[in-house]
Each structure stands twice: as C-alpha cells, then as structure tokens.
Amino acid sequence: MNSFAFQNPTKIIFGQGTVRQLGKEAAAYGNKALLVYGGGSIKKTGLYDQVLSQLKEHGIEAFELAGIEPNPRLSTVHKGIDICRKNGIGFVLAVGGGSVLDASKAIALGVPYEGDVWDFYEHKATAKDALPLGTVLTLSATGSEMNSASVITNWEQNRKLGYLSVHAFPRFSILDPTLTYTVPKDQTAYGAVDMMTHVFEQYFNHTPDTPLQERLCESILKTIVENAKLAQEKPDDYAARANLMLCGTYALNGGMISVGMDQDWASHDIEHELSAIYDIAHGAGLSIVYPNWMKYVYRERIERFVQFAVRVWDIDPSGKSDEDVALEGIQATRDFFRSLGAPSTLAEVGIGEDRIEEMAAKAVGFGPLGHFKKLEQADVAAIYRLSL
Numbered sequence: 302m303n304s305f306a307f308q309n310p311t312k313i314i315f316g317q318g319t320v321r322q323l324g325k326e327a328a329a330y331g332n333k334a335l336l337v338y339g340g341g342s343i344k345k346t347g348l349y350d351q352v353l354s355q356l357k358e359h360g361i362e363a364f365e366l367a368g369i370e371p372n373p374r375l376s377t378v379h380k381g382i383d384i385c386r387k388n389g390i391g392f393v394l395a396v397g398g399g400s401v402l403d404a405s406k407a408i409a410l411g412v413p414y415e416g417d418v419w420d421f422y423e424h425k426a427t428a429k430d431a432l433p434l435g436t437v438l439t440l441s442a443t444g445s446e447m448n449s450a451s452v453i454t455n456w457e458q459n460r461k462l463g464y465l466s467v468h469a470f471p472r473f474s475i476l477d478p479t480l481t482y483t484v485p486k487d488q489t490a491y492g493a494v495d496m497m498t499h500v501f502e503q504y505f506n507h508t509p510d511t512p513l514q515e516r517l518c519e520s521i522l523k524t525i526v527e528n529a530k531l532a533q534e535k536p537d538d539y540a541a542r543a544n545l546m547l548c549g550t551y552a553l554n555g556g557m558i559s560v561g562m563d564q565d566w567a568s569h570d571i572e573h574e575l576s577a578i579y580d581i582a583h584g585a586g587l588s589i590v591y592p593n594w595m596k597y598v599y600r601e602r603i604e605r606f607v608q609f610a611v612r613v614w615d616i617d618p619s620g621k622s623d624e625d626v627a628l629e630g631i632q633a634t635r636d637f638f639r640s641l642g643a644p645s646t647l648a649e650v651g652i653g654e655d656r657i658e659e660m661a662a663k664a665v666g667f668g669p670l671g672h673f674k675k676l677e678q679a680d681v682a683a684i685y686r687l688s689l
C-alpha cells in the first residue's frame with residue numbers, strides 16, 4: 302500500500318426532506334447567492350420553488366444562472382463569473398446534476414481569479430481561492446457533490462478538461478434520493494455506468510497489499526449492480542435511489558476507496574474527447590469505451606481481472622484459464638451496461654472513424670494516459686477503433 306494523506310471537508314446531508322435544511326446551511330455564507338441550475342428539470346419537479354423559499358426564509362437574495370448544459374460550457378461559466386462580480390455575490394448554490402455542480406465549481410474558482418478560469422483546466426495556473434459552494438444533487442453519477450473535481454468544455458476549441466482543486470470541494474451537499482425519482486431511464490443508466498467506471502479507475506492498478514480498498518470497490522460495484530435496474534423499473538423506489546446515490550458519492554470523493562492505491566483515469570480522458578466533439582452523455586461514452594479499455598489492458602495484471610470476475614460477477618473460475626475468467630468478467634460488464642440500455646459501440650451514438658486520430662492526439666496532449674498500462678496516442682486510437 303502506498304503512503305497517503307486524505308482529507309475531505311464536504312458536509313453531506315443525506316435523506317428524504319433534507320432540502321428543508323438548505324436555508325440554514327446557506328445562511329452561513331452571506332446574504333447573496335448565485336443559484337445555478339440546468340435546463341429546467343428543477344422547475345418541473347418543484348425543487349426550484351422549494352430552493353427559492355428556503356433562501357428567502359433565511360434572508361438570502363437569489364441571483365440566477367439557468368441553462369447549464371449537460372457537458373457544461375466555458376462560455377456559460379463566464380456568464381456566472383460576471384454575475385457574481387457585478388453583484389458582489391459571495392456564495393454559489395448548485396442545484397442539479399454533475400454538469401450544474403461542475404459549472405458552479407468553475408464559477409466559484411473563477412470569481413477571485415484575475416485571469417481566465419480556463420487557465421486552471423489547461424494547467425497554466427493553480428487556483429488559490431474560491432467562493433464557497435453548496436449543492437443540492439438531483440442525479441446520482443459523478444461524485445461531484447463530495448469531490449474537488451470539475452470538468453468543463455471549451456466548445457470553441459472542442460476541448461473538455463478536468464481540474465481538481467482543494468478550494469472546489471462543496472462546503473455542504475444536500476443529497477435527497479427522492480430528488481432523483483424523475484431521472485429518466487437513460488440518465489439512470491449513464492449514472493450507474495459512470496459511478497461503476499469511477500470505481501474501475503481506482504480498482505485496476507498494480508499496487509500490492511490493498512485488500513480493504515479492493516473490497517470497498519467490489520462492494521460498491523455489487524451495490525450498483527443490485528440497484529440500478531430496480532431504479533429503472535420503479536423510479537420512485539426509495540431504497541434503490543438512496544443506495545445508488547450513496548454509491549455515486551462513495552465512488553469518487555477524493556480517496557475514501559482509493560487511498561494508498563495508484564489510479565488510472567485513461568478511459569475518462571478517452572471519453573472526454575468524445576463528449577468534447579460529439580456532445581454525447583459522459584456515461585454513454587464510458588459504456589462504450591471502458592469494456593474496450595479492459596480488453597486492451599487486462600493482461601497487464603490478469604489476477605486483478607480474475608478477482609473482479611469472481612467477486613463482482615460471481616463467475617465460477619473452476620476448470621477455466623485465467624484468460625477465460627478475465628474475459629468473462631469483461632463480457633459481463635459489457636452485458637450489464639447493455640442491459641441498462643447503455644450503448645456498446647460508437648456506431649450506436651452515430652460516431653464514425655473520421656476523427657479518431659485527432660481525438661487520440663488531443664487525449665495525450667498532456668502526456669501518455671493512465672497507470673495500469675501507459676497509453677500513447679497509438680494505443681488510444683486502437684481503443685477508439687475497438688469501440689467502433
């Protein structure tokens with residue numbers, strides 16, 4: 302096990318009706334808030350009214366930035382930064398899915414920075430400060446509610462880049478599983494795929510002697526597998542939605558399951574290039590890319606793939622070669638994603654081979670990807686081709 306330091310400052314407020322605690326939590330950060338939300342789902346569900354009344358009740362003036370796109374755009378982040386600066390707003394409140402949370406983090410980081418917030422994402426500068434941020438999560442997927450990451454798309458450059466900053470951890474996140482009852486089937490699938498792949502990025506590594514972390518990963522994966530379909534079949538199944546929500550938060554919160562282990566993240570970078578050009582849902586892209594990454598790299602540490610097949614998919618290894626068991630585990634992963642209705646090929650989402658080399662070159666723009674197997678441009682292109 303590697304040495305590590307782990308600190309996560311986000312306060313999680315979990316359970317049905319917890320939105321009623323919003324005003325009290327937000328009041329700790331002044332009397333002006335920028336309320337950030339997406340394309341309108343929070344208005345349909347009534348959450349918008351609830352949030353506004355909470356803010357009003359606690360004497361907080363609400364300014365609004367609506368219309369955060371799935372795959373949130375830098376141009377929209379700039380608008381939020383302007384509103385905050387013009388109105389002396391000292392607190393950002395994100396109400397929505399990962400895209401809204403990520404855009405809000407970028408706004409919070411951008412307000413006190415004199416340059417363009419995109420500098421952080423291009424590794425040209427390091428954030429020294431941010432406005433405080435609170436969130437109300439409406440979609441279980443990214444883990445953004447309890448982590449320091451944000452992923453922003455510069456649409457003019459077709460670049461989608463992530464940035465991690467200790468200043469971007471939400472101060473609090475309200476996680477009410479009933480707010481996810483209206484998440485449609487496809488987004489429920491993409492969310493499940495996304496959180497599973499977050500675990501994969503941490504689980505497939507070469508670090509020895511990490512049995513606790515491995516079992517934490519495996520238990521999250523099994524819990525997602527048990528609950529994703531239940532949530533799709535019965536969208537208001539509280540237990541299923543609550544379990545998925547907790548899995549999403551645990552899967553990627555800066556270390557809870559991954560302390561002391563190397564991590565990979567190549568597949569995420571490979572997916573981000575797809576979203577940056579074709580604007581597909583992140584989870585849909587991962588559903589296509591991840592099993593092909595697995596096929597490309599499994600021989601690097603076949604025992605981990607055998608362990609995955611046996612412990613997560615209950616595959617019986619008796620009488621089989623390691624190779625066969627590992628491949629069965631990869632196939633089971635693909636079949637599960639497909640059973641949720643998530644795609645398996647680029648063709649299914651209308652993507653051909655014409656821009657593969659461009660995406661592969663951009664993906665390795667900051668150097669080779671991953672740790673489990675270091676991927677150069679040719680490897681990344683090969684994974685895109687396997688995904689056609």
Ligand code: NZQ
Nearest residue numbers: 339340341342371372398399400439442445450483484583
């Ligand atoms: O915009 P609205 O109207 O709210 O609709 C959204 C959007 O169309 C809808 N939705 C959200 N909550 C809903 C709902 N519809 C009905 N009922 C609800 N309760 O769902 C659609 C997708 O929302 P989005 O926020 O884009 O989804 P997700 O949470 O999957 O976030 C994806 C983004 O997060 C990034 C991805 O790259 C992508 O840009 N990621 C962020 C990470 C992080 N911060 O740690 C890590 C991830 O790996 C990922 O890269």
Ligand code: ZN
Nearest residue numbers: 495499569583
């Ligand atoms: Zn992800």
